[in-house]
Amino acid sequence: MCLNGPWSFAFDNQAEYNQPAEVPAWPLEIRVPFAPETMASGIADTGFHPRCWYKRTFSYEKDPANPRLILHFGAVDYEARVWLNGHFLGEHRGGHTPFWFDASHAALNGVNTLIVRADDDPGDLAKPRGKQDWQLEPHSIWYPRTSGIWQTVWLERAADVYIHRMSWTPLLERWEIGAEFFIGGPRRDSLRLRVRLSVKDKLLADDTYQVINREVHRRIALSDPGIDDFRNELLWSPESPTLIDATVELLDGDRVIDRVVSYTALRSVSVQRGRFLLNGRP
Structure with missing residues (x-):
């Protein structure tokens, strides 16, 4: 099941919220897998945003023949923490590599809520950045920085083995x-x-x-x-x-x-x- 498409979205400019329950509102909608800096995301905000939050729901029915549910991320820039129905699935560091979590234990029959926290401090010059710019406006490249989810997100049913x-x-x-x-x-x-x-x-x-x-x-x-x-x-x-x-x-x-x-x-x-x-x- 592909999870690309509209997600609820919120910037956390002071990085003050650590848990999903602390996020007071989800005022924006973003189109995954496009980064919030891009026009295609529906947000097109190229400012400094060290932390942002994503939320969406999906329907799921458990299948005894394929009891495992694997959640895949193509890439999230730069650090990601992921929750499903309030259960912390795990975290990943690195903005250019795919990762996955076994979400079987947290998945429910019916409607499920998936939340992703993405941290990408543009002022942190110590992390691998490629051509990511640390100034507000690009000064040595012609395109803006990329943060958050920028590759496909999908669910995979799997057998126990x-x-x-x-x-x-x-x-x-x-x-x-x-x-x-x-x-x-x-x-x-x-x-x-x-x-x-x-x-x-x-x-x-x-x-x-x-x-x-x-x-x-x-x-x-x-x-x-x-x-x-x-x-x-x-x-x-x-x-x-x-x-x-x-x-x-x-x-x-x-x-x-x-x-x-x-x-x-x-x-x-x-x-x-x-x-x-x-x-x-x-």
């Missing part, structure tokens, strides 16, 4: 894809992970691995007919941005308990003699 996260690493020299998978929830010795990789209608790999200590680390060999034309078509480049489709299934016995659809690509990046090489070519 689920695919928590994964990563892909192209290994062009070996014609392989490196893969790492991490399983959330209680440990089970009966878990297996099935991974299928394909391009269009051609199957490149279909393998099943045992989950050990809630993790899988593998190098997945791709089917290779040894034909140069096929190899060249499979490589990613700006001129031919071929993507490899991935389907990952978490199995408990023969039963699929979670499924994730993803993608990756096969390419190499290197520098030789001062030249940038993509797939071994300048």
